[in-house]
Amino acid sequence: MPPGFRRHFVCWRPPDRERPAANEVEKTAKIDYNERNNVRTGLIEAPHGEVTFMKVLMLNGSPKPNGNTGLALKEMEKIFAAEGIEVETIVVGNKDIRGCVSCGSCGRLGRCVFDDMVNEIAPKLAECDGLVIASPVYYASANATLIACLDRLFYSNRADLSMKVGASVVVARRGGCSATYDELNKYFTISGMPVASSQYWNSVHGGVPGEASQDAEGMQTMRVLARNMAFLMKSIALGKQEYGLPEKEQHLWTNFV
Numbered sequence: 001m002p003p004g005f006r007r008h009f010v011c012w013r014p015p016d017r018e019r020p021a022a023n024e025v026e027k028t029a030k031i032d033y034n035e036r037n038n039v040r041t042g043l044i045e046a047p048h049g050e051v052t053f054m055k056v057l058m059l060n061g062s063p064k065p066n067g068n069t070g071l072a073l074k075e076m077e078k079i080f081a082a083e084g085i086e087v088e089t090i091v092v093g094n095k096d097i098r099g100c101v102s103c104g105s106c107g108r109l110g111r112c113v114f115d116d117m118v119n120e121i122a123p124k125l126a127e128c129d130g131l132v133i134a135s136p137v138y139y140a141s142a143n144a145t146l147i148a149c150l151d152r153l154f155y156s157n158r159a160d161l162s163m164k165v166g167a168s169v170v171v172a173r174r175g176g177c178s179a180t181y182d183e184l185n186k187y188f189t190i191s192g193m194p195v196a197s198s199q200y201w202n203s204v205h206g207g208v209p210g211e212a213s214q215d216a217e218g219m220q221t222m223r224v225l226a227r228n229m230a231f232l233m234k235s236i237a238l239g240k241q242e243y244g245l246p247e248k249e250q251h252l253w254t255n256f257v
């Protein structure tokens with residue numbers, strides 16, 4: 001796909017997959033809606049026929065790929081798969097990622113001076129249509145490795161993130177969820193990224209790995225979040241096609257003076 005293609009041209013085509021079983025009422029209704037509106041969820045077709053799927057990038061801040069945070073993300077993945085949206089999950093919490101040293105080299109290099117996983121994630125961030133940031137709660141805050149990664153990723157990033165949909169997910173045994181949720185959402189809301197929400201703040205509870213699967217409400221919150229995020233991503237793709245991205249102003253840096 002030519003660089004910048006998605007920004008300029010997004011064409012949707014109606015579904016050619018088989019109709020779902022009659023008992024999948026919700027799905028049928030959605031497909032009927034899509035057919036009427038000539039929209040196929042998650043599929044982008046280029047003028048020359050090349051077809052790609054919309055993509056969600058998921059960053060898992062837990063050191064345990066199959067821990068409770070992983071379970072919450074897997075619940076979302078199922079919905080994205082049903083929506084025809086591609087998912088890439090990167091486990092960040094078990095990597096050796098140092099914090100930002102405020103050297104400013106990224107302004108010159110266009111990437112972080114520490115050439116580690118952060119620079120591998122950067123092009124994936126530039127390419128994705130949606131970003132999920134997930135973290136276990138540590139002392140009522142996000143995992144420190146994840147924060148080191150996000151600070152350097154967002155600070156060194158040169159791609160336009162505006163109108164990529166963001167969602168944060170937090171997992172705790174008992175407390176500190178909403179503080180961590182607020183912490184993670186800050187990366188989206190300073191970047192022009194609309195934030196997808198669910199039926200509750202996006203938290204799941206569990207202590208030992210696997211326990212989160214018992215949190216029925218938390219898992220439902222994840223499914224609803226993924227559906228809402230998919231809807232927002234589709235809607236924004238159509239909106240871009242119809243109206244284009246909002247006009248940009250040159251950023252003024254006033255340091256409160």
Ligand SMILES: Cc1cc2nc3c(=O)[nH]c(=O)nc-3n(C[C@H](O)[C@H](O)[C@H](O)COP(=O)(O)O)c2cc1C
Binds near residue numbers: 070208209
């Ligand atoms: C260093 C550390 C600090 C933690 N702090 C909290 C906390 O503040 N609140 C809480 O409810 N759970 C806390 N926990 C528990 C984890 O959030 C919980 O076990 C979570 O399910 C881990 O997710 P994971 O399996 O994806 O790693 C802490 C765990 C660790 C290792």
